[in-house]
């Protein structure tokens with residue numbers, strides 16, 4: 001996102017420092033952009049004037065408690081570091097937005113999700129406590145389960161200084177999709193903590209986070225399996241999903257009790273073009289495949305043999321090229337598979353830079369029943385366009401990223417039109433415009449299309465309750481021109 005600029009940069013070391021900066025900014029009406037590790041893909045941390053508060057020095061893991069399986073962290077802790085620290089205690093932090101260099105605060109602010117959300121849900125599911133510094137420097141301490149919206153959809157919160165804030169939760173109907181970060185969260189009744197998760201730096205600065213952890217799975221069985229026929233791949237995914245959902249219902253959410261059925265923790269998709277792309281970094285990727293699925297199954301010593309057999313039978317049933325596929329149970333090879341998955345978005349970003357054009361990437365999820373039709377619609381339109389593209393992502397959650405890679409200005413214009421048609425189609429099919437990356441500045445006009453004037457105004461009313469002068473995260477979600 002070009003053109004970002006700021007007048008001042010603050011790198012505070014304490015929450016009190018942040019409160020002081022915000023207090024001053026609020027008095028002067030100066031916009032403040034919160035910056036995490038800046039791995040976000042929608043320009044949320046890019047400032048257009050005003051001040052920037054970077055959280056890189058609030059980077060302490062304050063506590064990992066094995067007994068309660070919780071972690072207390074500052075927002076600037078890097079995700080990879082938290083994952084490592086949890087693992088040394090025999091614990092596991094499942095949210096995995098592919099890019100491990102992001103900050104925990106950034107993942108909470110965007111309600112990040114990723115491959116493992118198929119089984120474990122998004123970051124929201126793991127946040128049990130938050131401390132938030134509001135736009136005027138006042139502080140909110142929130143615990144999951146403490147404060148809910150009332151029958152009129154109003155949340156009432158007391159700040160540390162004793163101020164009472166009442167906020168009306170927006171009334172839009174949430175799309176029936178597995179993942180959605182398009183606009184403020186608005187379940188009924190709404191736990192107040194959920195307002196701030198996914199609020200993209202527009203309601204306050206998150207300065208402390210308490211997270212739920214889970215026991216570290218004993219073992220993993222992972223595979224990258226290749227298919228010659230796309231129809232076989234889709235049928236395989238359907239059966240994996242059905243088996244995994246059935247396993248979760250049978251009182252065994254982890255799916256690893258002895259004799260239990262399979263339950264994938266991640267199910268990721270690569271189309272044929274994505275495989276060609278990734279072959280530049282992983283030349284061992286087989287040629288002439290219609291696509292691949294990357295999966296992971298948690299195992300124990302008692303279950304692993306049964307589970308290997310169950311997966312093998314399913315792969316055979318659906319015509320996977322088992323001989324040329326890759327399977328592992330070791331940490332080292334699992335890391336290689338993760339690197340394979342991560343290499344794709346990175347390679348895409350590198351190509352975009354080389355082309356000197358902007359990436360145009362979708363992040364839409366649609367209801368399960370509309371997913372095959374939506375994928376077909378996208379592939380047909382992209383094939384007909386002659387523009388380079390790859391499709392990959394979280395097929396288990398009916399959420400793929402179609403990345404258009406224009407080489408010229410003319411292709412860039414057509415790519416934007418195609419993107420617009422995908423947005424319209426997704427909304428028409430009951431889907432959302434952003435399933436995990438957030439709206440930021442790049443996608444605000446599409447949020448407007450999805451919400452319409454009325455619901456965007458309801459979101460603005462909510463924001464005004466916490467940030468009456470509209471100084472925080474200006475441009476995020478609402479767009480730069482929206483007058484709060």
Ligand SMILES: Cc1cc2nc3c(=O)[nH]c(=O)nc-3n(C[C@H](O)[C@H](O)[C@H](O)COP(=O)(O)OP(=O)(O)OC[C@H]3O[C@@H](n4cnc5c(N)ncnc54)[C@H](O)[C@@H]3O)c2cc1C
Pocket residue numbers: 033034035036037038039040041043044045055075096097098099101102103104105106107108109110111112113114115200201202204205206207345346436437440473476
């Ligand atoms: C290669 C690659 C792959 C990715 N894959 C995924 C994926 O699969 N799933 C996914 O969800 N994301 C993915 N992302 C996006 C990204 O990693 C996430 O959005 C990440 O959660 C943002 O964290 P950050 O620390 O970089 O935040 P930033 O980018 O710095 O900020 C993101 C937003 O959060 C706000 N913010 C940051 N910290 C705070 C805070 N403490 N308080 C209040 N507001 C704050 C910022 O103002 C901004 O609006 C990917 C990114 C890359 C580069």
